[in-house]
Amino acid sequence: MSERVLGSLSLRMGPAQVVFLALLAVLVLGAIVGGAEFMSMETVVGIQQRSAALGIVAIGQTLAILAGSLDLSVAVLISLTSLVAAEMMESGNVAGGVAGALAVSVLVGLVNGAVITKFKVHAFIATLGMTLVIKGVLDHLYDGPAGRVPDSFQRLGYDRIGPIPVSALLWAGVALAVWFILTRTRTGYRIYAVGGDVEVARLSGVRTDRVVIITHVLCSLCAGIAGLLLASRLGAGAPTVGTDGGYDLESIAAVVLGGTALAGGRGGVAGTVGGVLLLAVLDSLFNLLEVNSFFKDVVRGVVIVAAVAVYVRRRKS
């Protein structure tokens, strides 16, 4: 496809559509290269399983970024909540484990939001600091994987309905809920307003601090849900599962790939879902071609930068 065709096509579309178009293109490419193997049940399920956790975190990250903030502490929070959940569930108390993990998430989100708004610490530093705080606690308390989740809870990570894993349904549920908040509630409207121009929002009567705190609580909650999902996948909690997964920078990359502006105020959930799926399908294609991980990093880097360059050019015109 020539650049002109691509350009005129993309002129009519928002970034979210562009990313789904790219997704489609990669899927077609995969089908051509991989044939039946790429379209097999295992591959389709694999793509969804691999993207569910990142997808849930990225939905939360979308909220933070839309409000003009960002959250680097999601990776360690995922590790922490996986451990809290698995340790509390060891006695068989699933509800307690879920509640515990979510409570910890809310607390972390509150602190992040409060430090950013009340102490006027830049989100980058505030959440980087939170990362160090949690990392220290994790290193201090845990030698390795701990806790055990009951078999019943593991079904969350392993069951599927036909080709659709429960984890993907959970992701879809989170995405729908956040989509609803963003497009159908006043809170959503305020998040866009604060991310668009915080002063204008303040002048028009929005309690901007409260909005930023709410988005950080929701963002941390998403990380907590991802932690729960990973605990169910792993059967235990693990102190490095979040950082090993690179969920901090990868979630930001996925959000931006989905067309949400890093400066805030523009974008949405649909694009993020597309961004995560695009990364996952690319991964599957790489798997199929047995590309080594160093080459993957190069391609990922190029794709992310190129995508944003395309979006920005279109916004200008």
Place this chain on the structure above:
Amino acid sequence: MKYAIFVVLVLLLAAIALANPFILEPAGFLAFVKRAAPLVILAAGQYFVIVSGEFDLSVGSLVTVEVVVAARLIDGNEAATWPVLALLLALGLLVGLVNGVVTTLLRVPSFITTLGMMLILSGAVFLWTGGAPRGALSQTFRIFGRDTLYAVAIMVVVGVAAVLLTRATYGRTLIATGDNERAAALSGVRVTRTRILAFVISGLAAAVAGIMLGGFAGVSAQVGQGLEFSAITAVVLGGVALGGGRGSVVAAMGGAFTLEAMFTLLNLYGISGALEYTLQGVIIIAAVAAGAVQLPRLTPTPRKGDAHAS
């Protein structure tokens, strides 16, 4: 209060001296300076980018790339040292140039540009060497980071150059750009060129830091890991505002010394290896929060969304 960080630094150094008076001796002090040198240089480079309103997340992997490339190209051959050194500086310059051009001309937020660059660099270099470093550094190469006097001298030269640069016209246009891009452009500042140059300076600084770290500790596959965050933290500790427009390069370098002093102190007082991170996190947030409270903005600049995108 612009140099409040140096009060903190002096306090930290005093605390270190209480437990270990060696730092008061010339040899001890120089050893501390040498240890801080790579981070100080990285912070100086990062200052230019941050004060212009941008981020450079690629410096950590650029440091790794410099060391791995040096080892493979020099391959233990003393004669190859100088040409390779020139090439390494050129490489840093080129990476900075690409970061700058993509950020300004293609209008990709620098957070994303340099995040992408970070992935590309670390992937590409190990693609080239087949997964792990190969070759070896020469003794001449090692001297710049290993010999205390060389290391301190290089740091001083870089520091002085950075200060001179900020005192020159460039420094003022840089701050103007970071403070209010449009106003700067209207008053005749070439905003694009100013920002590109800031990235080039950061890339060069990373190259120098890489040369020194490789010299200090030898070939390693993860020498640069996490340095981007340390450098940004150092700059911010120095009171430089993320989002641009405020701060001094001297204070940024002071921030790097402070960070290094903090590591040394925590180590010295034997804080449990793990909880050290927690304490670091609290201190960094507290320091930046204190700075924000102490220094209310005299000239309110519109805070548009978050400050990290142009």
Place this chain on the structure above:
Amino acid sequence: MRRSTSLAVVAVALLAAGCASDKPTATVTASQGATAPQASATESPAAGTGEQSKFFVQADYDAQLAMRTKQAQGPADKPWEQAIDPQMTDTAGYKKSGDVHLCFSNAAVNNPWRQVGWKNMQAEVSLHKEITKFTALDAEGKDDKQISDIAELTGKGCDALIVSPNTTATLTPAVEAACQKVPVIVFDRGVETDCPVTFINPIGGYAFGADGAEFLVEKVPAGGKILALRILPGVDVLETRWSAAKVTFDKSQLEVVGVEFTDGDAAKTKNIVSDYVQRHGKIDGVWMDAGATAVAAIEAFEDAGLPVPPIVGEDQQDFLQKWKDNNLTAVAPTYPTYQWRTPVIAALKILKGEEVPKTWKLPQPKITAENLDQYLKPNMPPLHYALCGCETLPGFPANWGGKG
């Protein structure tokens, strides 16, 4: 009536087909050598070594230390085919003829040790004509990705699946699921189930840690100050190394003046060692749980103008070279990368129906002053691991980054 019944039957069948789980129904948690961790030993930490790790298991420790002196069975010049105390298991049920599609779920290739191993495995595969297809997926150090990778591989028509787990406990359910479909071979780290046909690894972390600590006890005079350098907390294979060293040090007359984490970072290592040398005036021995930063530690002594004390490293090329050049008092326990060859050999044996050891323990030699020359290969890259068993493999030394 008939119609509605058949409709119901179809509906039930559809439901049954549709609602599936990739999780094995019965979770067997019989463990592989992992008896319940003991409550931390009651003896008080005497030598400044801190509390014993939660991972310390006395029975495993005793078994590993005993294995060090046992004679391994198998061809003398091929340690990767040898086994210590093999308890053979029958594999007749897996016998098949014809071409082999071999699959491999790799935890990561993110460090030089895994790089060398991965090259060993690829070269081993290329030796066997009957392997017509070799599918490998790299989990990039992510547990969750590896779980999906394993599930995906089991659906790709593999004749046998090799797994190198990223972490022990967390990969167990995925491996159990795979066991129900294909013969599974696990190596390096284990899993907490005995469903794999064979579990391959060298003697292990306790032996590694004890080898180094015992050397220091022998070489450093009583009362000597020891600095212990560890990479990271919380990694099971590294925890066992330190916990075994701790046991040895606690029984000795040595004083462990510090246990520090280096993050595997050479600059940080050098700084830590310099600080200790400066503070204590003298360090009489250095113990390490992995060799990647050994040369940096040595240089810290050189830069301080002090003789290098007895030191523990690993079989990395740069350390061996430094040892030889400077005539150091050193020892290099190993965790040989030749173990990456064994799973391929095991898979082919299993598919031929030949019996294999259920727990395949490979010998784990240590490099000493006596056999240093045998392992030092000057033309290999600095982070190459000497015990690769790769010298006769196709593509050596170029594929491993060597010259000549």
